Amino acid sequence: MQIEMTPALSISARPTGLDRIHACLEVSLFLMTLTAFTTLAATGGLDKAAAVLVFLALLLRGWLLGTRRSLLASEQATTLLTIACAAFYAADFFLLRANFLSATVRLVLFVMVVRIYSARRDRDYYFLAIIAFLMLLAAAVMTVDSAFLFGFALFLLAATATFILMEMKHAAQQGDSTVHPGEISAKRLAPALGATAVTLVLGTLAFGGAIFFLLPRASAGYLSAYTPASEIATGFSDSVQLGRIGEIQQSRTPVMHIQIEGDRNGTAQVKWQGVTLSNFDGKTWSHSREQRILGANEGGFALWPSASVSRRQLLHYRVLMEPVGNNIFFLAPVPQTLKGDYRVIAVDGGEGVSNLDGAHAIGWYQATSDIAMASADQLRKAGELYPPVLASRYLQLPRLDPRIGPLAHEITRSSSNNYDRAMLLEAYLRTHYRYTLQLSKHVPEDPLAEFLFDRKQGHCEYFASSMAVMLRVLGIPARVANGFQTGEFNDVSAEYIVRASDAHSWVEAYFPGQGWISFDPTPANSASGHTRWSRALLYLDALHEFWREWVVNYDTGHQTHLALNAQTVGEKLLHSVRAWYESRYRRLLELTRGMDRNVGNAPVRWAIYALLAVAALATLFYARRIWKFAVQFRIAARPETAPRHAASVWYRRMLKRLARRGLRKSPEQTPQEFVSAIPSEALRGKVEELTRRYEGARFGGSAIDAAKLPILYEEVRKLARRTPETLEKEHEAAACK
Numbered sequence: 122m123q124i125e126m127t128p129a130l131s132i133s134a135r136p137t138g139l140d141r142i143h144a145c146l147e148v149s150l151f152l153m154t155l156t157a158f159t160t161l162a163a164t165g166g167l168d169k170a171a172a173v174l175v176f177l178a179l180l181l182r183g184w185l186l187g188t189r190r191s192l193l194a195s196e197q198a199t200t201l202l203t204i205a206c207a208a209f210y211a212a213d214f215f216l217l218r219a220n221f222l223s224a225t226v227r228l229v230l231f232v233m234v235v236r237i238y239s240a241r242r243d244r245d246y247y248f249l250a251i252i253a254f255l256m257l258l259a260a261a262v263m264t265v266d267s268a269f270l271f272g273f274a275l276f277l278l279a280a281t282a283t284f285i286l287m288e289m290k291h292a293a294q295q296g297d298s299t300v301h302p303g304e305i306s307a308k309r310l311a312p313a314l315g316a317t318a319v320t321l322v323l324g325t326l327a328f329g330g331a332i333f334f335l336l337p338r339a340s341a342g343y344l345s346a347y348t349p350a351s352e353i354a355t356g357f358s359d360s361v362q363l364g365r366i367g368e369i370q371q372s373r374t375p376v377m378h379i380q381i382e383g384d385r386n387g388t389a390q391v392k393w394q395g396v397t398l399s400n401f402d403g404k405t406w407s408h409s410r411e412q413r414i415l416g417a418n419e420g421g422f423a424l425w426p427s428a429s430v431s432r433r434q435l436l437h438y439r440v441l442m443e444p445v446g447n448n449i450f451f452l453a454p455v456p457q458t459l460k461g462d463y464r465v466i467a468v469d470g471g472e473g474v475s476n477l478d479g480a481h482a483i484g485w486y487q488a489t490s491d492i493a494m495a496s497a498d499q500l501r502k503a504g505e506l507y508p509p510v511l512a513s514r515y516l517q518l519p520r521l522d523p524r525i526g527p528l529a530h531e532i533t534r535s536s537s538n539n540y541d542r543a544m545l546l547e548a549y550l551r552t553h554y555r556y557t558l559q560l561s562k563h564v565p566e567d568p569l570a571e572f573l574f575d576r577k578q579g580h581c582e583y584f585a586s587s588m589a590v591m592l593r594v595l596g597i598p599a600r601v602a603n604g605f606q607t608g609e610f611n612d613v614s615a616e617y618i619v620r621a622s623d624a625h626s627w628v629e630a631y632f633p634g635q636g637w638i639s640f641d642p643t644p645a646n647s648a649s650g651h652t653r654w655s656r657a658l659l660y661l662d663a664l665h666e667f668w669r670e671w672v673v674n675y676d677t678g679h680q681t682h683l684a685l686n687a688q689t690v691g692e693k694l695l696h697s698v699r700a701w702y703e704s705r706y707r708r709l710l711e712l713t714r715g716m717d718r719n720v721g722n723a724p725v726r727w728a729i730y731a732l733l734a735v736a737a738l739a740t741l742f743y744a745r746r747i748w749k750f751a752v753q754f755r756i757a758a759r760p761e762t763a764p765r766h767a768a769s770v771w772y773r774r775m776l777k778r779l780a781r782r783g784l785r786k787s788p789e790q791t792p793q794e795f796v797s798a799i800p801s802e803a804l805r806g807k808v809e810e811l812t813r814r815y816e817g818a819r820f821g822g823s824a825i826d827a828a829k830l831p832i833l834y835e836e837v838r839k840l841a842r843r844t845p846e847t848l849e850k851e852h853e854a855a856a857c858k
Contacts, residue, residue: 139293145314146286148186150249153279154233155179157256160272161226164264171227178234192238199239206231226259243291250283270668277325282318333672359396359449359473361406361582361601361626363568372621375443377451379608379617382437387610391436391492392639393451393619394604396473397629403519404568406586406601409470414477421460421487424452424474434493441485448483450474451604451619453490454639461486495635500540503632507598515598515631518590522570529591539597543630543640546588550642554578584643585626598631602639613660614667757831760818764827768818771830775811775837782841792816804840811837 158179162172185192194202210228214221233252240246257276260269381389398406415422436453450459450466452474459466463478463486476483495503532549533542555578565571569590572583585601592599603626608619629637720727740747753770760767776786779799786795792812799805811833817826 149282156276157253161260166263194239202235378441391453398601411470412467448476501538529594547642556644581626581643588642760827761824764818772815
């Protein structure tokens, strides 16, 4: 077994084009592997030991590439390490009892590390690319987080560059021509490759996104069986054990996102109830395990009717649950209907609604609740006639501390009805006790008495339990409700973010004819204000929610909804365009009719207006030519101020004048050649003198020569007017004299 460490390139040897391609290929393949591993590690599904070892191996590989060194294991060492990986996989799966996905992922990681330090041939690079893809596939199975999108985009970028370089290397090796060092520059290769890869990735994402949203959806869940159970703590429990919620409630992990129809400003104040608890043994609240099975119909599930039809206040909302491993539907009291991709649900004795459809975990659901509340006067007049079954269940009490009963009567002695008694108990607990998460390490024998008379501070379960017990002492049916508070409103996505820290317990008291009324004796907990960072987190949460809603949970229902929205938007756009066109057409028609009347009343004035308009348009159209002519005219009038420019102006004028007489200068002729081609000796002499002055002003900048150009031009113009016969006779006459 042998490991060789040598410089990647000889210092004295000049790298060839193929060497540069190979070096870029190794870097891009390393980035592809690193991105896939980072995306997989970010899911939290890797054990720390394996993640740390692989990360150190990749870190060493990056250092070797940065320092242009090569560390290669021999083929014998590679074979032995591969056999060791296979043996470890067998032991991990059969002896250590690891699940299939975790054991396979560890095998892939270790094989990748071995292959990174033994890659020599093209097939090794292809194998590494396949392993990187398998790591990304495992990450897709193990997470639904939006961070996967960024990892996937970076992986796609690195993979595109890698396969381009592989093809370039293959073509360079198999081609007939030799790749010379100067043909491939490292400074030009990297930017060109990066721009090409980015362009291809953007095109791939756009085209792939269109295919994703347009192709018919079929949620078969082929890989869902390998998805590990979520470790997210919701803070919610279907029972209450005093003293356990203190540490869980500090988690800021999002549990669900709720969108309330018509609420764009975050004004809702509702609690999301999961279960109600009726049985109390002095330390633990629990509920009856009785269940009522409900099957789905076309409109979803019908839950409970409203307590009063006359004062119904319906709340329509949509809930997107995080994968928290919970089968409870969290609903606003009093839920009326429930819709979702579920075939059967159950309602237990605590009025908690749970999912019994094992093939469809809770991901999203729509619900309608009646949140109408009776007035205070109605509750005061409700009376105290309770059904016997309800009284026997919700007035049950264990053996209590003898001080609790007198305390409840002392607090409510000034009230004459049950509603005022409940309000007094709620106010007393809020004002005489303090909210805290720091609980004593040793649970007392009677935690309720210890909270009321000794410690006088605790979390929501202590407050809810104390009020429910004292209500029962006073003969008022009461129960503890578990669920979540309203949550934080995200104005970016117009949704409520419900976190694990929003887990809450409160009290519900029964009033004949009015149903269960909520009371919350827990004092308000001080919350930190919003910062710029928390604002940025709202944008990230909106992105995460979009990923969950429109990618992870994208199904036939979403596709239908998207198609209907697209159709509606298209029809609205078409209607808007048509209405705009018709309004502009009517406006133009009215304007034309009005103009026709005005022209008929004053034709001369409108003719003048038309001429002025035409003149203005012509001036605008020929503005550049007019300006150029004005500049040339000014320079031609005073050529000595700009000799070079003036020389060009007067020379072009001369050529135009001569062209009218048939003496045209071809582009290939020099000025002197053109002079020689003029047949008339008199005209040729003046043109020759003007050309000489032109060259002096144009190329020498002579103001004296430039000043002579207008005079010489006039002489050329006069001579050009005469016919060739006249010029010849004048020339002969001058010769005789």
